[in-house]
Amino acid sequence: MIVSWMTTNQCNLKCVHCYQDAEEATERELSTDEAKKMIDEIARTGFKIMIFSGGEPLLRPDIYELVAHAASRGLRPVFGSNGTLITDEVACRLKDAGACAMGISVDSLDATKHDKFRGLPNAHALTLAGIEACKRAGLPFQLHTTVVDWNRDEVCAITDFAEQIGAQAHYIFFLIPVGRGEYIQETSLEVLENEALLREIMEKSAEVSIDVKPTCAPQFTRVAKQLGIDTRFTRGCLAGLTYCVVGSEGIVRPCAYMTEEAGDVREQPFDEIWKTSPVFERLRTQAYSGACGTCDYKDGCGGCRARAAYYHDGDILAQDDYCAHGQKLNDTEENENEEDRPLRCCGGVGVGAGRMRPAGRRGLGGRCAPAGAAGPRGSRSGSNGARPCHLHRRYGQRGHRGQPPARRGLHGQFRERLGTGRGHARGRLRRCANGGRLDHPKPGCGHGGGLHGGESRGHHGA
Ligand SMILES: C[S@@+](CC[C@H](N)C(=O)[O-])C[C@H]1O[C@@H](n2cnc3c(N)ncnc32)[C@H](O)[C@@H]1O
Numbered sequence: 001m002i003v004s005w006m007t008t009n010q011c012n013l014k015c016v017h018c019y020q021d022a023e024e025a026t027e028r029e030l031s032t033d034e035a036k037k038m039i040d041e042i043a044r045t046g047f048k049i050m051i052f053s054g055g056e057p058l059l060r061p062d063i064y065e066l067v068a069h070a071a072s073r074g075l076r077p078v079f080g081s082n083g084t085l086i087t088d089e090v091a092c093r094l095k096d097a098g099a100c101a102m103g104i105s106v107d108s109l110d111a112t113k114h115d116k117f118r119g120l121p122n123a124h125a126l127t128l129a130g131i132e133a134c135k136r137a138g139l140p141f142q143l144h145t146t147v148v149d150w151n152r153d154e155v156c157a158i159t160d161f162a163e164q165i166g167a168q169a170h171y172i173f174f175l176i177p178v179g180r181g182e183y184i185q186e187t188s189l190e191v192l193e194n195e196a197l198l199r200e201i202m203e204k205s206a207e208v209s210i211d212v213k214p215t216c217a218p219q220f221t222r223v224a225k226q227l228g229i230d231t232r233f234t235r236g237c238l239a240g241l242t243y244c245v246v247g248s249e250g251i252v253r254p255c256a257y258m259t260e261e262a263g264d265v266r267e268q269p270f271d272e273i274w275k276t277s278p279v280f281e282r283l284r285t286q287a288y289s290g291a292c293g294t295c296d297y298k299d300g301c302g303g304c305r306a307r308a309a310y311y312h313d314g315d316i317l318a319q320d321d322y323c324a325h326g327q328k329l330n331d332t333e334e335n336e337n338e339e340d341r342p343l344r345c346c347g348g349v350g351v352g353a354g355r356m357r358p359a360g361r362r363g364l365g366g367r368c369a370p371a372g373a374a375g376p377r378g379s380r381s382g383s384n385g386a387r388p389c390h391l392h393r394r395y396g397q398r399g400h401r402g403q404p405p406a407r408r409g410l411h412g413q414f415r416e417r418l419g420t421g422r423g424h425a426r427g428r429l430r431r432c433a434n435g436g437r438l439d440h441p442k443p444g445c446g447h448g449g450g451l452h453g454g455e456s457r458g459h460h461g462a
């Protein structure tokens, strides 16, 4: 079992996609003693791996003490770090303290692109220097890449790079539009692009000697099965089953993207939260509805419970719309030869030109086969002799992302639900004089709703 602790909200970088909206430490972050107590509770619950994430975990002054404490309790301390602060001295101290591996973010092989994404001119060079320091110290490391549209074509090259430089693994994060990621949500991959990339990644994983794992795209388990590719990662979404996160202020959640709070380690021991929290109990039923419930790949994949909840009014057991296979299962009008049907859009053929955006634009009709391209086999007649593909039939003007544009972005959905201004980080929210909560703002409090950007996120690998 794996727990990820967002050690701090402080960070030396200003990444444009940061789910945590990391910047400064929040006021109520766990103290050293509180963190040690929590670590003891985590160890006695039976967790084996503890990810020290952030923010940037290396900015916590007590980080070595806490890593040593975790190691002394039999946990395997590993890191999610941007790598820019790892000098020879830091790497040696981490290793001496008992750190087992560093997860280091590399989003592009092009230094300029990486630096722009990470908000620091020299970030790429510093990160590569950090990796070299790990190597000299004999500290194992793996690479983390967050995929968006501009680096999508680089992903497999980064896997090759990871293998060449001696990384143990390459974990590929799929952008979730929370925190600052909300502002770049239009750069996240659409359903079919996601599907195509997952295929490429799984094919690449069969070629290389290192572990390759998509995270926050649980459908990779299905894709691997469909392609007949073996992967040692047999379960997609682990949230609440064998994984959870603890925020920098001690709030426990099934995963960093889910708003559902399981408990607060300041008020209840971690082991009690893990064993008795109703949100964990619910997730463990795995009684999914919609396509995720009837899907043959349900046991391995499980769908992303965060996306399911966001797009189905908070129902954490609903179907995950961000799945090409699930969309096909939902296509009740035409269910013969499902597996043979090409995973491509009709390009708007038969949808009705008046409702279409020009081909090549994002959203409906954008990024799909040009009008006139072959639609699905067995097409019924539409306005121009063809019919809309299963994606257009299902989502119509909403495009292929699986949700209407107005609701894209997780904060966006909460804005819509709460009728408030832009969401903001928990840390900032906690400083609100009215003490309003993220998802339950106090009446009259002007701070607005929002998700859990302030202490959210971290993953199996983050
Ligand atoms: C929040 S960071 C914490 C560790 C460290 N600060 C770093 O950047 O690597 C963990 C991982 O999550 C990724 N990440 C951040 N925001 C994300 C988002 N909105 N969607 C998906 N991954 C994200 C980061 O790129 C990084 O690889």
Ligand code: SF4
Residues within 6 Å of the ligand: 011, 012, 013, 014, 015, 017, 018, 019, 020, 021, 022, 054, 055, 056, 082, 118
């Ligand atoms: S993604 Fe990581 S490095 Fe970038 S701002 Fe967020 S916490 Fe800092």
Ligand code: SF4
Residues within 6 Å of the ligand: 215, 216, 217, 218, 236, 237, 238, 239, 254, 255, 256, 257, 258, 303, 304, 305, 306, 307, 459
């Ligand atoms: S983001 Fe959370 S809910 Fe979604 S796949 Fe990852 S762990 Fe599961």
